[in-house]
Amino acid sequence: MKLCERQPEAITPGARMKDMANDRKSELYEHLKTSILIFRLLPGANLDEAQLSKTFGLSRTPLREVFRQLAGDGYVDIRANRGARVSEMSYTTLRDFFLAAPMIYGAILRLAASNAAPGQIEALKAAQHSFKKSLRTGSSADRALANNQFHEITGDMAGNVYLLPSFRRLLIDHARISMTFYRPQNARMTENVSLASDQHDHIIAAIEAGDENSAAQLADEHWKLSRDQIETFVMPDALEAPLGALPQKTGMRTE
């Protein structure tokens, strides 16, 4: 969404040539970002400077600056003398995720409802349109990216510079976790996704009405649905285990 050093001003035909290099840079950023979000690049994968340098027509210097930015945003880790790798997802990070997500998501949607600008609401509706389309015709990667886009906009609406870093970090792994666990064949999952889409509509309505409390409650419901979807994978129907027992896991100790 944002490459912090470039605001997407109107591109005049004459300016297109001058911006080529900068475009290649943000192109590379977007490419790597989406590749990581949809698991085209798996956690732990090495980013090959030489190859990316060739395919994107950039020398290694600006390439490495993009790596640094991706590291700052949480997409990759940089280790001394060993290049950049896609940031890992371990069992402990999954636990961290379950602890942090409900709190941050609730706060972001609450703030979004109280701060959203008209233009942002239009952008959110457009994102929701894309999301619905991806449910009908797209791959699960399309779905994950459209969903990611929807929630990134809610983050922009909230516009709190202190909450956004954590929110963005959560969105990265939320997309990746969804890519891991989503199975369109599963009946419950397709139903859940349809429910999620409905919740998006309600979220838009709450934001448009400036209804903070409603937005916060919807955030909670939306989160719980997403959590259930993960649990549906972790504990599939065939086992016929009582799903009601699972939520305790959220608070358990792993150490």
Place this chain on the structure above:
Amino acid sequence: MKLCERQPEAITPGARMKDMANDRKSELYEHLKTSILIFRLLPGANLDEAQLSKTFGLSRTPLREVFRQLAGDGYVDIRANRGARVSEMSYTTLRDFFLAAPMIYGAILRLAASNAAPGQIEALKAAQHSFKKSLRTGSSADRALANNQFHEITGDMAGNVYLLPSFRRLLIDHARISMTFYRPQNARMTENVSLASDQHDHIIAAIEAGDENSAAQLADEHWKLSRDQIETFVMPDALEAPLGALPQKTGMRTE
């Protein structure tokens, strides 16, 4: 605290030469970090590549990578073709700060109490020792840095990768806000700082006991004290205004 690409392994005499460049890099990072925290570099100030390059004996390439990292951590902003500037502190960011800080601080201290490792507790005690020393003999910059160090360690204890980005961002501006508003001549302020030190001691005790609820409550009290200190500056005694009327400001609208 951390320069993400280097873990401080034991430095053998023979390895010193090899690490020189890397040391200059992390030295530069620390220098800029502390300079920004203690207002030696003011918000909006330009970072001069040429001059820093000379004074730190680094070429511009690694220098710019440090800029990128500082940008990722929230210390500076990088704008296309216009270099790096110390990140701004506006009236709206102050409002964002007041909204986000209580929530994040509470979560971090709660997690710190449940996760802290013995070595980290020792580090926290050492940091508190430095903090007390800075109260007696140090400048207000020393005090801000020691306090920052104390809270950074609590963040490490919590160890939640999704909450840390926001927590670190908050700590940056908490230090800067303190530098703005702290006046050691003011009697109430010196009393507040002494209270803060006591609270640090209680926080250490709660963490050592693994008492989550107590830690969370102390976080709340510690935050409120800090907030009062800011209010003491915003509405000084001389005006003899009812302080009880002020807390509403925390929730007011600025748009």
Place this chain on the structure above:
DNA sequence: GTAATTTGGTTTGTATGCAGTTAAAATTTA
């Protein structure tokens, strides 16, 4: 005299070559 434009100097962005480091293959040795 004011506004627009050009020009020179400064700063930022990129490419490339070299030096240092790591990882792996090949050789030696027991």
Place this chain on the structure above:
DNA sequence: TAAATTTTAACTGCATACAAACCAAATTAC
């Protein structure tokens, strides 16, 4: 054959040179 050591190839980090963009002062046009 297995372990240890040397060699070799590939990759990462840094410095420098060059190109592009920006800014401000000076010139020109009106």
